[in-house]
Amino acid sequence: MNKIICLKGDGIGPEIMDSAIKVLEEISEDFNFQYEMIYEDFGGVSIDKYGVPFTDDLKEKLKDADAVLLGSIGSPKYDSAPIRPEQGLLALRKYLNLYANIRPLKVSDSLVHLSPLKAEIVKGSDLVIVRELSSGIYFGEPRYYSDIEAYDTMRYNKEEITRIVDYAFKIAKLRKGKVVSVDKANVLSSSKLFRKIANDVSKNYPDVTLEHRYVDAMAMELITKPSTFDVIVTSNLFGDILSDEASVLGGSLGLLASASFSVDGISLYEPAHGSAPDIANQNIANPIAMIRSMAMMLRYSFNENKMSDLIDDSIDIILNEGCYTKDLNSENYLSTTDWTDKLIEKIKEIKNEYTI
Numbered sequence: 508m509n510k511i512i513c514l515k516g517d518g519i520g521p522e523i524m525d526s527a528i529k530v531l532e533e534i535s536e537d538f539n540f541q542y543e544m545i546y547e548d549f550g551g552v553s554i555d556k557y558g559v560p561f562t563d564d565l566k567e568k569l570k571d572a573d574a575v576l577l578g579s580i581g582s583p584k585y586d587s588a589p590i591r592p593e594q595g596l597l598a599l600r601k602y603l604n605l606y607a608n609i610r611p612l613k614v615s616d617s618l619v620h621l622s623p624l625k626a627e628i629v630k631g632s633d634l635v636i637v638r639e640l641s642s643g644i645y646f647g648e649p650r651y652y653s654d655i656e657a658y659d660t661m662r663y664n665k666e667e668i669t670r671i672v673d674y675a676f677k678i679a680k681l682r683k684g685k686v687v688s689v690d691k692a693n694v695l696s697s698s699k700l701f702r703k704i705a706n707d708v709s710k711n712y713p714d715v716t717l718e719h720r721y722v723d724a725m726a727m728e729l730i731t732k733p734s735t736f737d738v739i740v741t742s743n744l745f746g747d748i749l750s751d752e753a754s755v756l757g758g759s760l761g762l763l764a765s766a767s768f769s770v771d772g773i774s775l776y777e778p779a780h781g782s783a784p785d786i787a788n789q790n791i792a793n794p795i796a797m798i799r800s801m802a803m804m805l806r807y808s809f810n811e812n813k814m815s816d817l818i819d820d821s822i823d824i825i826l827n828e829g830c831y832t833k834d835l836n837s838e839n840y841l842s843t844t845d846w847t848d849k850l851i852e853k854i855k856e857i858k859n860e861y862t863i
């Protein structure tokens with residue numbers, strides 16, 4: 508039995524997770540996919556109940572799990588609190604030893620008009636950002652804060668860079684065979700090492716091209732020529748910023764799924780966006796990023812490629828048919844639950860093509 512730990516989290520997390528769960532419940536039997544969904548508190552809800560965002564009890568349960576599905580965490584109510592939900596997320600990533608965060612971004616033709624960029628610039632964009640997740644400035648020591656001085660440490664070692672760059676090359680090999688490594692090697696020592704190791708790793712992949720960009724140039728190119736990129740690999744901080752920048756290319760944060768892989772343990776699947784407190788509990792959140800994250804879980808953790816394809820294709824079809832949530836069309840939209848029901852209708856309509 509496949510064990511999935513389900514962390515609905517805060518804000519819109521429970522609403523979009525309920526959509527994803529409903530989709531999985533509808534199709535699992537057709538594919539004979541056996542699973543147990545274990546619901547746990549995480550983030551703000553966990554702070555409210557237990558005083559910490561990530562409990563020891565959850566840590567124990569994770570040891571026995573096959574994958575983790577996360578909604579989203581965070582709320583303005585903890586903004587000046589001593590313990591914040593986001594600390595739980597960093598601790599969870601560290602605990603699971605998640606070293607690679609993958610955010611695929613494909614702008615389908617039917618959504619080109621939603622992009623803040625001109626259609627001719629964004630059309631055809633199909634890229635993956637591979638972000639190092641377990642090291643760098645978010646974890647480096649020493650760190651210090653006082654009201655007159657503060658500092659952080661951006662630290663990387665050879666092993667950490669090698670495994671993330673190698674992962675990017677492996678993905679590129681299955682795609683268009685182009686890696687762009689992003690750093691700030693003209694200023695930062697950790698970036699110099701990143702660049703050197705990217706060059707070393709590239710020797711093992713003669714069929715894949717490697718280019719380098721400084722992060723500032725990359726920030727520009729991502730919005731001036733997004734369709735020229737294939738796989739972009741970078742460190743934790745730069746990846747955090749660039750992946751959020753890339754997330755708007757498609758028109759809404761609500762579209763962007765993500766997967767985070769560990770060296771040998773379980774992986775975490777979550778939307779790229781946050782808990783969107785401004786729209787929570789209104790039944791208007793876009794569940795696509797959550798549902799696509801679940802589809803990635805089916806593919807990467809459970810090898811259920813047909814199920815994953817069915818979900819992804821059904822989403823594309825109903826978007827092409829004009830079924831939107833409010834973030835995609837504020838004039839003519841469906842609620843979160845109605846949009847999910849439309850998706851399930853489509854899945855039922857076309858599933859025979861996938862179950863054979």
Ligand SMILES: NC(=O)c1ccc[n+]([C@@H]2O[C@H](COP(=O)([O-])OP(=O)(O)OC[C@H]3O[C@@H](n4cnc5c(N)ncnc54)[C@H](O)[C@@H]3O)[C@@H](O)[C@H]2O)c1
Nearest residue numbers: 579580581582760761780781782783784785786792793834
């Ligand atoms: N991984 C995570 O759980 C994660 C990631 C980023 C931010 N956060 C937290 O989330 C909280 C809110 O942060 P924020 O407002 O900066 O970012 P956010 O991603 O929550 O929201 C930014 C904007 O995008 C919209 N949006 C996001 N997801 C959407 C969806 N599925 N459908 C429709 N609209 C959507 C929101 O309404 C908001 O206007 C903060 O506490 C932050 O720390 C959590």
